[in-house]
Amino acid sequence: MSTISLLKKSARIVLEKRNLTNVTARVALVLDISGSMRRLYKNGTVQKVVERILAVASQFDDDGSLDVWVYDNEFSRLKPVTEIDFEGYVDQYILNNSLIHKFGRNDEPPVMEDVIHKYTVEDPSSDPAFIVFINDGGCKSTIKKPVVSSSDKPLFWQFVGIGDSNFDVLKKLDEMDGRFIDNANFFHIQNIETISDEELYNLLLNEFPEWLKEAKAKRVIQ
Numbered sequence: 001m002s003t004i005s006l007l008k009k010s011a012r013i014v015l016e017k018r019n020l021t022n023v024t025a026r027v028a029l030v031l032d033i034s035g036s037m038r039r040l041y042k043n044g045t046v047q048k049v050v051e052r053i054l055a056v057a058s059q060f061d062d063d064g065s066l067d068v069w070v071y072d073n074e075f076s077r078l079k080p081v082t083e084i085d086f087e088g089y090v091d092q093y094i095l096n097n098s099l100i101h102k103f104g105r106n107d108e109p110p111v112m113e114d115v116i117h118k119y120t121v122e123d124p125s126s127d128p129a130f131i132v133f134i135n136d137g138g139c140k141s142t143i144k145k146p147v148v149s150s151s152d153k154p155l156f157w158q159f160v161g162i163g164d165s166n167f168d169v170l171k172k173l174d175e176m177d178g179r180f181i182d183n184a185n186f187f188h189i190q191n192i193e194t195i196s197d198e199e200l201y202n203l204l205l206n207e208f209p210e211w212l213k214e215a216k217a218k219r220v221i222q
Helices: 003-017 035-042 046-060 091-096 108-122 141-149 198-203 208-217
Strands: 026-032 064-073 075-077 129-135 155-162 184-189
Touching: 003 035, 003 046, 003 198, 026 075, 035 046, 035 141, 046 091, 046 129, 064 091, 064 108, 075 108, 108 129, 108 155, 108 198, 129 208, 155 198, 155 208, 184 198
Parallel strands: 026 064, 026 129, 129 155, 155 184
Antiparallel strands: 064 075
């Protein structure tokens, strides 16, 4: 079996366990490309992350595509990735793309606002958006504004902290007040290179089912 087929198999097991096999959702991946992420881009780890999240998108999304953003102190919205063109995606569309600002400082709110704009203004849909947001530390406290402003929208933010930096802001997501519903979750992985696919998918999809229930009850989604 191909790499993506094996990943899809692992994702399917977790989706079945969490009763998510009949869910249709748009899937997005937002990737930190600040300076401290350089090694993970160069050694192929980020490419593997793209493939792992694509396996979820292929189950949830009608067209099987994964929307991708990268950000440091600027951000770029990239070409969506699919099972047809995922090989070498990071090299071709990120590392070898001179138009993308990379390896600067991190600034989360501007890219978050662009994600919200895409899914609620440019391309609204009755399907929710499941947004996987990868950060390797130092997330700005100003993420509160986009998280709160999108809490009555069909968007769920799944923040993933990787490495051993400071995640104080993300650890306090559950205490964030002013939201219509709890629309964000955070977990931390010390080493994303060694975590198993099934364990990663279990963590990724842990709170999404609860959000779907509450979002339906409060008419955020149909």
